[in-house]
Amino acid sequence: MQAISCRKVCKVFGPAAKPIVALQNINLDIAEGEFVTLVGASGCGKSTLLRALAGLESHSSGEIYASGAPVTGPGIDRAMVFQHYSLFPWLDVLDNIKFTRQIAAHIRERTSAEVEMASGRAQALLQVMGLTDAAHAYPNQLSGGMQQRVAIARALMGRPRILLMDEPFGALDAQTREVMHDLILHVSQLERCTVVFVTHDVEEAIYLGHRVVLMAPRPGRIECEYPVPLPELRAQHMKYTPAFLELKSRIIGQIRATSGIKTDSELLEKLARRSA
């Protein structure tokens, strides 16, 4: 069974006379346990697609299935990690992670033995995420990287089968981001969950993904897909291998070709010529 499958998904908004097509005919299958990254120029609808998968945004036509069931709204089988401001600042790190245990939807389906296990799970997640010493700190006291670790741990707490990530490391500095990359790879393998990861950073997309899905704007659509020719277990040095670099330049070239960047560079050339 596919973890996620999209059939002819469209999303249109704005006035009927001048509609904006955010998603046009999206067909996408994601296998269980797969790590898929979505890249593309801004306005290509990658975040909209992810939010539609989460059930946070409705689509105009077509079907989305998650674990075989049609998506009609958010569900506990799909957890989401946002770019920022999603932690609850009035709860400390541990209580943020344990937040799902306050939600009836999670308690309903659990036996008491599982609830007992859940408190162990919060501790385990703290440890995996390197947050043990920060368990009783408030989100305000943490760096951006640490905050995102908490957000990931909180999302994983409810044992989702699918983890949706919307540019989760977009606001982090380059060094922290590299650490987070290895961390999320490690954790997603440990948890055996399916990951859909939205980013505008091509290097990040290749390094993390089994498959890179490239989207293009106006109208938002899937342009093409690239299987990543890297071994399952990733390591930082792979970023400098010819296969990696070649794929990176191909994807960047494709993004340039589909976005408005080309006209911008023409404009720059024209300006340079005039001043010369």
Added chain:
Amino acid sequence: MSSPESIGQAPAAPRSVSALGLPPPMRRDHQGLWVIRGSMSSRRYWCLAAIGLALPLVGWFALARFGTVNPVFLPGPAAVARSAIHWLTRGNLLDDTRISIYRVVAGWALSALIALPLGLLIGTYRTIQALLEPLTDFIRYMPAAAFIPLVMLWVGIGESAKIAIIFIGTFFQMVLMMAEDVRRVPMAQIEAAQTMGATRAEILEKVILPSAKPALLDTLRITMGWAWTYLVVAELVAANTGLGYAILKAQRFLETERIFCGIIIIGLIGMAMDQIFRLVHRLAFPWLQTRT
């Protein structure tokens, strides 16, 4: 697993400046008197605050003593102090104060009790916002004093009439401010809870309310100040006690020092209440001041 970002402590700052033989950057840079949004030691802050409060007092002294102002227009501080003591010993200053505090707090608490759930709903649901916000916007421009005849007609002239005037003056502003506080809860927090399977009731109770609490408490503090400003208006209604009533009565007999006295006492009570709110804010939300 590698974790170069050591937990809970920032990496040591680079020391390139001292390597060049230059002094380390002055931390005091930010503490000048005229730095935009600069910081200030609490001692200096309270010194300046004391000066700010004392200067008008000194000016008042000087004007009353050396000026040529008729004491009927501007009684000196000594006369006002005498009047206060007279009011306290011969009159019923304490009773007046007590009943005024009761009226203000009751009117304010009643409006808070109703405004809080309404504000939560207006700030959360567009439907309720559309139904109630334009209406509230319309009513809040109506002067509370103009409602006095209606209040007398509807609620009579008892204690509840005074409370009703303070309620009318406070409630409509309070609802709108609380709705705005609720709307400021980051969407990402709400969506995070939604993706964790929270129901609407759970989101209201476990995300929106706790997230908006500090702003709501600030709104309560600010509207308490507004409630006090309606006191004199409220005590226009068939009152025979209260600070506002005392001011009105003193006006009739041209007892300017009594008017000064009443105004100053209201100011002092307001300031004390404001400080209590600030203290509660600090104690209730430790997670707000933890950025160090």
